[in-house]
Amino acid sequence: MRTSAGSKRGVAIANVALMIVASLLLLPGGDAARAPDPGHDHDPGRARPADARAGSGGAATRPPDEPPRRVAATVESARKVRANELGLVPVLMYHRIVAKRTSSLDRTPAQLRKELERLARKGYVPITAAEYVTGRIDIPAGTHPVVLTFDDGTPGHFALTPAGEPHPDTAVGVLLDVARRYPGFRPVATFWVNRDPFGLKDPDAQAAAVGWLVRNGFEVANHTYRHADLRRLPRSKIAKEIVLQERLLRRLGAPPSVTFALPYGNLPVKKNRSAAYRGSWGGTRYDFSGVFLAGAEPAPSPHSTDFRPRQIPRIQANGKGGECRRWCSAYWLEWLDRHPSKRYTSDGDPDHISIPKRLQGNIAPKRAKRILAY
Numbered sequence: 001m002r003t004s005a006g007s008k009r010g011v012a013i014a015n016v017a018l019m020i021v022a023s024l025l026l027l028p029g030g031d032a033a034r035a036p037d038p039g040h041d042h043d044p045g046r047a048r049p050a051d052a053r054a055g056s057g058g059a060a061t062r063p064p065d066e067p068p069r070r071v072a073a074t075v076e077s078a079r080k081v082r083a084n085e086l087g088l089v090p091v092l093m094y095h096r097i098v099a100k101r102t103s104s105l106d107r108t109p110a111q112l113r114k115e116l117e118r119l120a121r122k123g124y125v126p127i128t129a130a131e132y133v134t135g136r137i138d139i140p141a142g143t144h145p146v147v148l149t150f151d152d153g154t155p156g157h158f159a160l161t162p163a164g165e166p167h168p169d170t171a172v173g174v175l176l177d178v179a180r181r182y183p184g185f186r187p188v189a190t191f192w193v194n195r196d197p198f199g200l201k202d203p204d205a206q207a208a209a210v211g212w213l214v215r216n217g218f219e220v221a222n223h224t225y226r227h228a229d230l231r232r233l234p235r236s237k238i239a240k241e242i243v244l245q246e247r248l249l250r251r252l253g254a255p256p257s258v259t260f261a262l263p264y265g266n267l268p269v270k271k272n273r274s275a276a277y278r279g280s281w282g283g284t285r286y287d288f289s290g291v292f293l294a295g296a297e298p299a300p301s302p303h304s305t306d307f308r309p310r311q312i313p314r315i316q317a318n319g320k321g322g323e324c325r326r327w328c329s330a331y332w333l334e335w336l337d338r339h340p341s342k343r344y345t346s347d348g349d350p351d352h353i354s355i356p357k358r359l360q361g362n363i364a365p366k367r368a369k370r371i372l373a374y
Contacts, residue, residue, distance in 0.1 A: 073348055074372070075354075075373070082142075083142075083355070083374075087342055087345060088298035088301070088336065089144075089147065091132070092146065092148055095150075105316070109169045112174050113174050117178055119146055124146040125145060125186050126148050126187065132299075134258070135302040139348070140184065142348070143346050151192050153191055153197040154198065155170075155198055157171045157198055158198050166212075172213070188219070192221055193221075193249075195225045203251075221254070221260065222286070223245065227263045228241045230262060230266055230275075231269060235279070238276065242260070243284045247284060267311070292312045305362050341356075351370065353370050355373055355374075359373075
């Protein structure tokens with residue numbers, strides 16, 4: 001979807017509002033230990049299935065009723081489910097999950113649960129941001145991808161109980177519970193974290209948290225070390241902020257970050273812009289496949305000519321009051337329900353791209369040999 005002038009203004013308004021509120025929320029934290037860069041091989045497009053969860057010391061296990069391996073899509077099967085893999089994808093942006101809201105960006109566990117249940121009932125299946133940007137959207141035919149993203153790595157996102165299980169009132173706990181009650185609702189999400197992941201100071205506790213998430217199919221990726229406003233920094237300091245966090249994440253057991261969320265949604269000034277997605281500092285390099293903004297509309301399909309991997313829009317998870325009348329999740333999810341032909345609908349086959357014939361001119365050239373048009 002090309003961004004209209006009105007949409008651009010909305011994105012700007014949402015980003016400014018987000019920066020003001022986030023500035024009030026962020027409190028200084030202690031420095032995490034600097035770490036060496038050991039390197040780590042990882043295939044971002046093939047995240048591990050996460051249909052059932054184990055404790056902190058175990059690996060994810062497959063449920064006994066796992067569906068059979070999917071078969072190749074055909075023109076007929078794509079037509080039957082009205083597949084449109086050039087449709088829009090909601091990338092939902094969450095910040096703090098807290099029992100009592102003190103900011104417009106906050107959501108309570110009950111509000112998160114309600115939104116996830118709505119998504120499950122409407123046929124959405126979560127995927128990670130890495131799966132989205134690499135185009136590996138492997139979900140059942142007739143369903144729609146949704147990307148659940150959580151910024152800043154706060155305690156309400158994830159915590160382990162003394163028994164080594166996710167705390168039920170955290171974002172992960174709520175997501176797992178909804179997935180248990182709605183079969184097919186894949187419990188994965190992306191967490192973009194800073195120097196104290198999930199509010200933890202102890203390196204062993206940080207490693208336990210990050211390790212549990214990575215083992216269970218979640219994405220834990222870079223949000224800069226100090227939640228820096230990249231618009232205000234020179235190129236060298238942008239790279240330093242990103243590399244310090246990348247080294248920390250790798251030490252804690254996360255793979256190299258495939259995606260990156262801009263703090264406050266702010267891109268660097270134009271002459272330094274490339275440092276937000278590729279660069280190096282102190283001998284450590286980074287190269288992100290996708291860079292995410294802070295607002296304020298659904299994202300184009302990664303197969304579309306409209307896809308801009310270095311400026312991917314997100315939707316603030318919220319109701320429809322105030323500035324959210326047209327820029328937050330309650331509005332956009334209702335809009336997608338009213339415009340099903342605009343929404344990404346899967347053909348169930350990640351090796352083909354199924355679309356109505358009228359959209360053939362909108363597919364990215366590198367995807368052209370994989371098209372099923374009906």
